[in-house]
Amino acid sequence: MAVHLVDHPLVRHKIGLMREKDISTKNFRELASEIACLLTYEATKDLETEGHTIESWAGPVRIEQIKGKKITVVPILRAGLGMMNGVLDLIPSARVSVVGLYRNEETLEPVTYYQKFTSRMEDRTALILDPMLATGGSVVACIDMLKQAGCSRIKGLFLVAAPEGISRLQEVHPDVDIYTAAIDERLNDNGYILPGLGDAGDKIFGTK
Numbered sequence: 748m749a750v751h752l753v754d755h756p757l758v759r760h761k762i763g764l765m766r767e768k769d770i771s772t773k774n775f776r777e778l779a780s781e782i783a784c785l786l787t788y789e790a791t792k793d794l795e796t797e798g799h800t801i802e803s804w805a806g807p808v809r810i811e812q813i814k815g816k817k818i819t820v821v822p823i824l825r826a827g828l829g830m831m832n833g834v835l836d837l838i839p840s841a842r843v844s845v846v847g848l849y850r851n852e853e854t855l856e857p858v859t860y861y862q863k864f865t866s867r868m869e870d871r872t873a874l875i876l877d878p879m880l881a882t883g884g885s886v887v888a889c890i891d892m893l894k895q896a897g898c899s900r901i902k903g904l905f906l907v908a909a910p911e912g913i914s915r916l917q918e919v920h921p922d923v924d925i926y927t928a929a930i931d932e933r934l935n936d937n938g939y940i941l942p943g944l945g946d947a948g949d950k951i952f953g954t955k
């Protein structure tokens with residue numbers, strides 16, 4: 748499994764702004780979406796293109812187009828929705844498949860409550876979106892569901908990842924590459940990432 752830390756000045760700047768204790772819902776949302784867009788740029792670098800000849804103002808010209816266009820974006824509810832628009836800004840025709848999961852606060856185990864996938868999952872590359880990779884339980888459960896549906900090309904996009912979650916994912920789904928804006932220090936006793944962002948879902952939805 749490859750772990751891509753997207754180490755770019757814009758990403759480092761924006762993730763730093765997200766760590767402000769009193770950040771507004773509006774700013775948190777905007778930054779989550781902007782960083783998701785930058786992660787998408789990295790995560791789609793291996794998309795194949797094919798040549799076409801079109802008629803341009805100066806006569807026939809050879810251009811490149813993305814081959815196949817078989818991508819599905821998979822936001823993990825709720826917080827993953829905060830990254831979705833940034834991703835769709837770059838891949839506007841991507842299908843959206845939704846997974847509903849929350850983490851039991853005591854056991855930290857994921858609880859599944861919703862799944863709605865687009866057609867032909869076996870032909871698609873899935874880009875999972877979740878701001879936080881903490882223990883890894885949620886993303887592992889999401890990947891289990893995607894694989895069950897026949898999907899075999901899967902990538903995960905995160906704003907912040909904990910070393911514990913990366914190790915867990917590496918162990919259970921070593922075929923899944925991840926793209927993250929930051930790799931933080933560790934988890935606290937409640938399974939929150941330190942220094943992390945706090946509760947990303949609450950900050951995106953204003954439910955604090």
Ligand SMILES: O=P(O)(O)OC[C@H]1O[C@H](OP(=O)(O)OP(=O)(O)O)[C@H](O)[C@@H]1O
Binds near residue numbers: 825855857882884949
């Ligand atoms: O790696 P894990 O230990 O599983 O933790 C990460 C999960 O926790 C958060 O969701 P949460 O359960 O708070 O749900 P929400 O998005 O509805 O707030 C986060 O968005 C991830 O999905």
Ligand SMILES: O=c1cc[nH]c(=O)[nH]1
Binds near residue numbers: 938943945946948
């Ligand atoms: O740090 C964390 C861990 C799980 N979920 C969050 O929103 N934040």
Ligand SMILES: [Mg+2]
Binds near residue numbers: 826948949
């Ligand atoms: Mg939450």
